[in-house]
Amino acid sequence: MHCSACGHANPDANLFCGQCGARLASSAANDSWRPLGERRQVTILFADLAGFTRLTRTLDAEDVHRILNLFFDVSDAAVRDHGGHIDKHIGDNVMALFGAPIAHTDDPTRAVRAALKIHGAVEGIITGDGEPLAAHIGIASGEVVASTTGSANHREYTVVGEAVNLASRLESAAHPGQTLVSDTVAREIRAFANLEDA
Numbered sequence: 001m002h003c004s005a006c007g008h009a010n011p012d013a014n015l016f017c018g019q020c021g022a023r024l025a026s027s028a029a030n031d032s033w034r035p036l037g038e039r040r041q042v043t044i045l046f047a048d049l050a051g052f053t054r055l056t057r058t059l060d061a062e063d064v065h066r067i068l069n070l071f072f073d074v075s076d077a078a079v080r081d082h083g084g085h086i087d088k089h090i091g092d093n094v095m096a097l098f099g100a101p102i103a104h105t106d107d108p109t110r111a112v113r114a115a116l117k118i119h120g121a122v123e124g125i126i127t128g129d130g131e132p133l134a135a136h137i138g139i140a141s142g143e144v145v146a147s148t149t150g151s152a153n154h155r156e157y158t159v160v161g162e163a164v165n166l167a168s169r170l171e172s173a174a175h176p177g178q179t180l181v182s183d184t185v186a187r188e189i190r191a192f193a194n195l196e197d198a
Contacts, residue, residue, distance in 0.1 A: 005017065008020065045137065136171050
């Protein structure tokens with residue numbers, strides 16, 4: 001199967017191009033298609049806006065929409081620039097993967113560098129009240145099952161496993177402007193990051 005984005009020849013079983021990472025047009029359109037899950041080591045990043053619920057109550061819906069799109073623009077760019085993959089947006093939350101569909105030897109480091117870039121970029125977004133924004137971020141690594149999942153009406157590539165839940169819980173526990181990382185991630189990034197025990 002040839003990638004429509006870069007022309008690279010890929011095995012028919014691939015969901016994503018091995019050269020550029022673009023989603024491949026495949027037998028996914030067939031309702032009976034059910035790919036097998038693949039176990040792999042992945043780093044998951046969750047990021048959301050601090051005080052988003054308050055913003056929705058105090059700002060006009062168009063201002064909230066503008067802020068949300070700016071947040072997604074800067075977050076998605078930071079993830080992409082560090083070799084990650086946007087898994088999904090849920091409300092004001094970004095879920096990103098480092099290690100799926102394309103793996104690197106330093107995915108935890110890439111995720112943390114993306115988080116630092118997100119924090120810096122979000123501080124530059126000003127609300128209609130002139131108040132700067134902040135993000136909460138949680139990052140965890142672990143073995144997950146990566147596959148396309150869903151129904152005949154809606155399918156998406158995603159990962160499932162305890163590390164996903166842990167990253168989400170860390171993001172919920174993080175203070176505005178803070179990134180919390182799991183022990184596994186902390187061990188990987190000690191060479192370049194100053195860490196505090198939470």
